[in-house]
Amino acid sequence: xxxxxLKSISKVYPNGVRAVHPTSFDIQQGEFIVLVGPSGCxxxxxxxxxxxxxxxxxxxxxxxxxxxxxxxxxxxxxxxxFQNYALYPHMTVYNNMAYGLRNRGMAKADIDAAVSxxxxxxxxxxxxxxxxxxxxxxxxxxxxxxxxxxxNPALFLFDEPLSNLDAKLRGQMRIEIKALQRRLGVxxxxxxxxxxxxxxMADRIxxxxxxxxxxxxxxxxxxxxxxxxxxxxxxxxxxxxLLPAHYNGNGRVHLSETIHIEAPVSADYSGQVxxxxxxxxxxxxDSSHPDALRFDLEFVEELGAGRLLHGKLGDSGLIVHxxxxxxxxxxxxxxGLPKSALVMFNHETGMRL
Amino acid sequence: MTxxxxxxxxxxxRARRKISWQTISDHAILIxxxxxxxxxxxxxxxxxxxxxxxxxxxxxxxxxxxxLAENFDKALFTQGGFTGAITGSTMLLNSFILGIGFAIGKxxxxxxxxxxxxxxxxxxxxxxxxxxxxxLLLPLEVRILPTYEVVHGMGLINTYTGLILPxxxxxxxxxxFRQFFLSIPEELxxxxxxxxxxxxxxxxxxxxPLSRTMIAAIFIIMFVYGWNQYLWPTLIxxxxxxxxxxxxxxxxxxxxxxxxxxxxxxxxxxxxxxAILPPVLVVVIFQSWFVKGLVESDK
Numbered sequence: 231x232x233x234x235x236l237k238s239i240s241k242v243y244p245n246g247v248r249a250v251h252p253t254s255f256d257i258q259q260g261e262f263i264v265l266v267g268p269s270g271c272x273x274x275x276x277x278x279x280x281x282x283x284x285x286x287x288x289x290x291x292x293x294x295x296x297x298x299x300x301x302x303x304x305x306x307x308x309x310x311x312f313q314n315y316a317l318y319p320h321m322t323v324y325n326n327m328a329y330g331l332r333n334r335g336m337a338k339a340d341i342d343a344a345v346s347x348x349x350x351x352x353x354x355x356x357x358x359x360x361x362x363x364x365x366x367x368x369x370x371x372x373x374x375x376x377x378x379x380x381x382n383p384a385l386f387l388f389d390e391p392l393s394n395l396d397a398k399l400r401g402q403m404r405i406e407i408k409a410l411q412r413r414l415g416v417x418x419x420x421x422x423x424x425x426x427x428x429x430x431m432a433d434r435i436x437x438x439x440x441x442x443x444x445x446x447x448x449x450x451x452x453x454x455x456x457x458x459x460x461x462x463x464x465x466x467x468x469x470x471x472l473l474p475a476h477y478n479g480n481g482r483v484h485l486s487e488t489i490h491i492e493a494p495v496s497a498d499y500s501g502q503v504x505x506x507x508x509x510x511x512x513x514x515x516d517s518s519h520p521d522a523l524r525f526d527l528e529f530v531e532e533l534g535a536g537r538l539l540h541g542k543l544g545d546s547g548l549i550v551h552x553x554x555x556x557x558x559x560x561x562x563x564x565x566g567l568p569k570s571a572l573v574m575f576n577h578e579t580g581m582r583l
Numbered sequence: 584m585t586x587x588x589x590x591x592x593x594x595x596x597r598a599r600r601k602i603s604w605q606t607i608s609d610h611a612i613l614i615x616x617x618x619x620x621x622x623x624x625x626x627x628x629x630x631x632x633x634x635x636x637x638x639x640x641x642x643x644x645x646x647x648x649x650x651l652a653e654n655f656d657k658a659l660f661t662q663g664g665f666t667g668a669i670t671g672s673t674m675l676l677n678s679f680i681l682g683i684g685f686a687i688g689k690x691x692x693x694x695x696x697x698x699x700x701x702x703x704x705x706x707x708x709x710x711x712x713x714x715x716x717x718x719l720l721l722p723l724e725v726r727i728l729p730t731y732e733v734v735h736g737m738g739l740i741n742t743y744t745g746l747i748l749p750x751x752x753x754x755x756x757x758x759x760f761r762q763f764f765l766s767i768p769e770e771l772x773x774x775x776x777x778x779x780x781x782x783x784x785x786x787x788x789x790x791x792p793l794s795r796t797m798i799a800a801i802f803i804i805m806f807v808y809g810w811n812q813y814l815w816p817t818l819i820x821x822x823x824x825x826x827x828x829x830x831x832x833x834x835x836x837x838x839x840x841x842x843x844x845x846x847x848x849x850x851x852x853x854x855x856x857x858a859i860l861p862p863v864l865v866v867v868i869f870q871s872w873f874v875k876g877l878v879e880s881d882k
Contacts, residue, residue, distance in 0.1 A: 281773075283773050283777075302776075303777045310774070312770040314770050320789075329780075330778035333778055
């Protein structure tokens with residue numbers, strides 16, 4: 231069931247800057263959508279337009295079957311978690327959570343019940359009388375979550391909620407937020423610039439670049455079948471290898487004069503292309519292998535769980551990820567690029583062929 | 584060994600002596616400064632205890648006489664002035680009304696003006712702010728005649744309203760509150776919007792409590808400023824029952840005690856001493872708030 235629908239939503243600031251080009255997508259009931267992209271890609275603007283904090287220049291936004299373009303944020307039945315938590319510093323944790331409910335004229339007993347349920351869920355019961363300044367970063371983040379939960383909204387909005395936490399806590403909160411969202415089943419839109427958060431939390435990822443959608447898809451689709459070179463290089467650490475090559479439509483891709491392999495697709499195109507392959511899909515092979523390509527190993531990066539081999543394939547750089555159980559190859563090294571793991575992009579447009 | 588150790592000892596003790604000279608000179612300067620500040624007040628207090636005749640003959644006194652209580656009593660409760668309609672305690676009350684009314688008025692106007700400038704997308708908001716700011720160049724003393732004319736025309740001569748109102752529009756308070764509001768994170772405003780707090784609710788539920796320390800700091804500054812107003816109260820109050828302490832002291836000093844031709848020095852000094860106390864007390868009591876308000880923010 232479509233829960234949130236964006237129809238050609240765009241944003242032009244008064245100074246003429248177009249932050250978001252006409253954008254359309256639907257969000258299903260209970261879905262966890264992550265908007266991801268580099269800074270300035272329009273992801274926050276898009277989220278703020280859904281929240282009603284930013285006016286929609288053109289297009290139509292509907293939440294739960296109701297067009298909300300001209301409806302106040304408070305009336306949109308949404309809740310938002312901010313990057314800096316945005317807790318009211320002079321109010322106790324209880325009052326921070328209860329404030330929105332009071333403004334809605336909810337009865338005191340109902341507020342009590344809602345706050346204590348949320349507090350139990352988030353392990354905040356013992357902190358209800360404290361001020362935000364007496365809490366740790368993770369606890370503050372939970373209070374911000376609590377403030378969103380008590381409202382029982384139709385839609386959760388998250389604006390880079392974990393970027394102020396240290397790496398360990400971030401990993402922990404990531405799991406907590408995801409688990410909470412599963413449990414409550416509330417449709418969520420989550421903005422982040424961190425591709426790990428996007429991969430781990432999303433039901434579907436929307437990759438944005440320069441105010442336009444590059445790709446919408448499940449984490450696996452976005453990772454393995456990137457729609458463009460931008461997505462290929464943005465998602466994944468290290469990113470997908472992109473090797474410049476030539477394709478003349480005869481089923482072979484030429485990485486250089488002498489190196490050529492079977493093309494992954496038969497596209498009606500000939501010209502410059504980029505051949506994409508994830509580092510972990512490149513295999514170390516014997517020189518006797520029919521598709522073995524000579525790899526000049528330059529240096530090795532130790533990751534613990536695996537190793538990254540940096541080197542050159544012909545004239546272009548290539549990163550190979552091997553499991554820690556495999557030995558570091560010595561002497562002449564040959565790699566194989568499995569056809570099923572290859573993607574090919576148009577060199578000019580960056581789009582997948 | 585001993586030869587090697589000796590120079591270390593010498594240099595260490597030399598360093599210590601250097602520090603102590605520094606300390607002594609620091610303290611001497613501080614003590615001299617403190618005496619400079621305290622002695623006149625001390626002399627005034629001691630002189631209150633002397634009789635008017637003695638003061639007129641020997642000047643300021645540094646030893647306590649026997650008239651201290653008497654002079655304080657006279658200063659506060661004996662009728663004085665040309666019409667004999669005013670006592671020190673009435674003037675004290677008037678001063679409090681002026682000081683508190685002035686401070687609260689400035690805070691209310693300053694906060695509301697700053698709220699409008701910072702949080703509402705007004706056309707020319709920045710321009711309006713700078714217009715307000717330039718009024719710093721036009722203190723009451725510059726515009727005193729037109730202001731008097733306006734207040735007179737409104738029939739507010741000899742009223743508390745006339746005393747306070749022309750002084751409360753304040754660029755200083757507006758400026759301080761504007762800077763403070765600008766430092767409040769935008770996300771807090773947005774969170775409140777999503778929580779359904781309209782402009783009025785946001786102002787009273789969020790902004791006012793957040794500004795507590797700022798309000799306290801501005802209250803202290805403005806209370807002292809209002810308390811010490813001299814020119815405007817002198818112009819606007821012709822009825823002695825409306826006199827404030829700061830302007831009234833002169834009146835008392837000028838009025839000659841019945842019979843003798845000696846001005847009432849003791850009584851005037853007692854009044855002057857009383858006039859110093861409230862600003863001092865306000866600053867001492869609210870000092871920690873004051874520093875907090877100017878230095879740190881509760882965010």
